[in-house]
Amino acid sequence: MSDTIIELRNISKQYRNPDGGMVDALYPADLSIYAGEFFTLLGPSGCGKSTTLRIMAGFEAATSGDILIKNQSMLKVPAYHRPVNMVFQDYALFPHLTIAKNVEFGLEMKKVPKSEREDRVQAALDMVQLNGLERRKPNQLSGGQRQRVALARALVNEPSVLLLDEPLGALDLKLRRAMQAELKQLQQQVGITFVYVTHDQEEALAMSDRIAVMDGGRYLQVDTPQEIYEHPSTRFVADFIGETNFISATLNSHVADLANVQIGSQAVGVVYRANGIYPGDEVTLAIRPEKLRLEQNANGTELPQLTGTLEQAMYLGTDTRFVVRMETGESLVVREQNQMVNDFRPTIGDAVQVQFTAEDARILTD
Amino acid sequence: MTNNRLRNLPGYVYLALVLIFLYLPIALLFVLSFNDSAVMAFPLRGFTWHWYQELLGAGELWQATRNSFIVAFVSAFFATLLGAMAAFAIVRYRFRWRDSLLALSSIPLVMPSIVLGAGLLILFRSLMGFELSLGLITASHILISIPACMLIVMARLAGFSKNLEEAAMDLGATPWQTLLRVTLPISLPALLAAFLVAFTTSFDEYAMTTLITGTETTLPVYLYSMLRFPRKLPIVLALGSIIIVGTSVIIILAEWLRSADTTANKNSAVEVDR
Numbered sequence A: 001m002s003d004t005i006i007e008l009r010n011i012s013k014q015y016r017n018p019d020g021g022m023v024d025a026l027y028p029a030d031l032s033i034y035a036g037e038f039f040t041l042l043g044p045s046g047c048g049k050s051t052t053l054r055i056m057a058g059f060e061a062a063t064s065g066d067i068l069i070k071n072q073s074m075l076k077v078p079a080y081h082r083p084v085n086m087v088f089q090d091y092a093l094f095p096h097l098t099i100a101k102n103v104e105f106g107l108e109m110k111k112v113p114k115s116e117r118e119d120r121v122q123a124a125l126d127m128v129q130l131n132g133l134e135r136r137k138p139n140q141l142s143g144g145q146r147q148r149v150a151l152a153r154a155l156v157n158e159p160s161v162l163l164l165d166e167p168l169g170a171l172d173l174k175l176r177r178a179m180q181a182e183l184k185q186l187q188q189q190v191g192i193t194f195v196y197v198t199h200d201q202e203e204a205l206a207m208s209d210r211i212a213v214m215d216g217g218r219y220l221q222v223d224t225p226q227e228i229y230e231h232p233s234t235r236f237v238a239d240f241i242g243e244t245n246f247i248s249a250t251l252n253s254h255v256a257d258l259a260n261v262q263i264g265s266q267a268v269g270v271v272y273r274a275n276g277i278y279p280g281d282e283v284t285l286a287i288r289p290e291k292l293r294l295e296q297n298a299n300g301t302e303l304p305q306l307t308g309t310l311e312q313a314m315y316l317g318t319d320t321r322f323v324v325r326m327e328t329g330e331s332l333v334v335r336e337q338n339q340m341v342n343d344f345r346p347t348i349g350d351a352v353q354v355q356f357t358a359e360d361a362r363i364l365t366d
Numbered sequence B: 001m002t003n004n005r006l007r008n009l010p011g012y013v014y015l016a017l018v019l020i021f022l023y024l025p026i027a028l029l030f031v032l033s034f035n036d037s038a039v040m041a042f043p044l045r046g047f048t049w050h051w052y053q054e055l056l057g058a059g060e061l062w063q064a065t066r067n068s069f070i071v072a073f074v075s076a077f078f079a080t081l082l083g084a085m086a087a088f089a090i091v092r093y094r095f096r097w098r099d100s101l102l103a104l105s106s107i108p109l110v111m112p113s114i115v116l117g118a119g120l121l122i123l124f125r126s127l128m129g130f131e132l133s134l135g136l137i138t139a140s141h142i143l144i145s146i147p148a149c150m151l152i153v154m155a156r157l158a159g160f161s162k163n164l165e166e167a168a169m170d171l172g173a174t175p176w177q178t179l180l181r182v183t184l185p186i187s188l189p190a191l192l193a194a195f196l197v198a199f200t201t202s203f204d205e206y207a208m209t210t211l212i213t214g215t216e217t218t219l220p221v222y223l224y225s226m227l228r229f230p231r232k233l234p235i236v237l238a239l240g241s242i243i244i245v246g247t248s249v250i251i252i253l254a255e256w257l258r259s260a261d262t263t264a265n266k267n268s269a270v271e272v273d274r
């Protein structure tokens, strides 16, 4: 594993409300960010993403714990001496300065010689393809251009870590998608560690090397996009990232890695490698819609399968989205790719079998 | 087109009436200041520079004018400074008595200044035993101007995000550098506006000032005392005309600068959209 560049040790944060009460914005937790990675903090509004970022930047003091950047404690280091730079959601460009002066600001503060400053400003503006706009003021730029200025202004300082707080939040969808690709490419090009905040799960999956899924001031799961998508650790994570079917079940038996659960009148086997569940326990089965398959009959397969009635079919171009009502009353979403050679085309009201592979279902206990 | 104009006619008449009522008194002041008569009445008697010449020799009047400018300048400076500091505290920090302070500091805005003047007179003379002086007048003017200055600066600060200051620090600026390079330049228009408001408040103030005037006084108080000498009244008109011309020039200049600035911005914004 690569070197750790930012380490949060037992960090927590409580805000004091104006009425004197305390708000727990972050519960004590550890978090390590590795040098050169694209790390994303993902979670719904108010879960503590910005708070985490602001503690790293030095705008907010942690209530407990320590924060290390490049193995040095930052507790006593003010924001203006930390080797990190931030890109704000509203860009926070200085309205009274030109684009060139905005980008030069950090270098000027660090007393970089004038000639070197000019070269570096030019290079930074080149990098974000903004040359020619040096003399404009921020209010004379479009949203996307401002976004680039904010990036250039931070990157020109060659920080160890770049912190980005929903940097694409103010852009329209099309520009957003374009900038995602560009940002990712930029990050690989400069090789700087990015800590990126977003509440858009697609964005997080597409861009990140690792994601921390947050909720209510806790880091629920910290892992690669693939791991988080395919092996969500909690119901919240499974639900927040992509679409998931949740099926209530009761555990019949758990032998070696194979659990047998009861769903209505049917018993199905799924893989469960951890311990701590016992026969009779109420559990939840989580399975992605694209991991389910529709079949007409219970054809003597050994695959786990559930019986139900087709309730809805929605043609979506590359795939079709089916909703199946199971005997238990719960409904399942199934997504199947529209292949040319598809023998089975059920119609609404048909009795169908929903099949899956034992490895693709997850047992969640929360 | 013509139809439209006709339909708007009542509007134009209304506008004309408003302008006449606003500017007729000022125009009269001008006209009468050149009238060759000590009696301010029509018909006009003929053109004269006489009153302007007498104005040159009116020492006390100049003294009062000079006092007014000094008091207005000094009090506006300190009112802006203190008002801005209060505004920063209220906008930037959440502290215990924040709301109460905000409410409390607005009271001088609505309190009749004659009442305040009486209170100050008692405070200065009876309790503190000060001799009445221009210094005390200045201090009182600072007091009444602070709330307006504070509110003006607060409005501007509320509009500019705290992120700007954080961005500056993030880029390596110390708190001092942040103040000088970011906060002050951005709040400059508001500071100037606050200064102007405080300046005119002080320059205008009569009711309170007259109560705490000692041997030396400001222009409004002096002018009022001069009403006892009707023969000298046209000199006052001459002075008034000069002040009006002076302030008009300043206001027109400022407005011209401001609009030149905004049109520049608009033009290039259009360019970007294309």
Ligand SMILES: Nc1ncnc2c1ncn2[C@@H]1O[C@H](COP(=O)(O)OP(=O)(O)OP(=O)(O)O)[C@@H](O)[C@H]1O
Pocket (backbone or CB within 6 Å): A015, A016, A017, A023, A024, A025, A043, A044, A045, A046, A047, A048, A049, A050, A051, A052, A199
């Ligand atoms: N200055 C503050 N004073 C009091 N409470 C605060 C303050 N800043 C944040 N909080 C609270 O702390 C919690 C976490 O806030 P934070 O800004 O980190 O959320 P976030 O994940 O960035 O949300 P969003 O996606 O909406 O930006 C929220 O409940 C918020 O109300």
Ligand SMILES: [Mg+2]
Pocket (backbone or CB within 6 Å): A049, A050, A051, A165
């Ligand atoms: Mg946030």
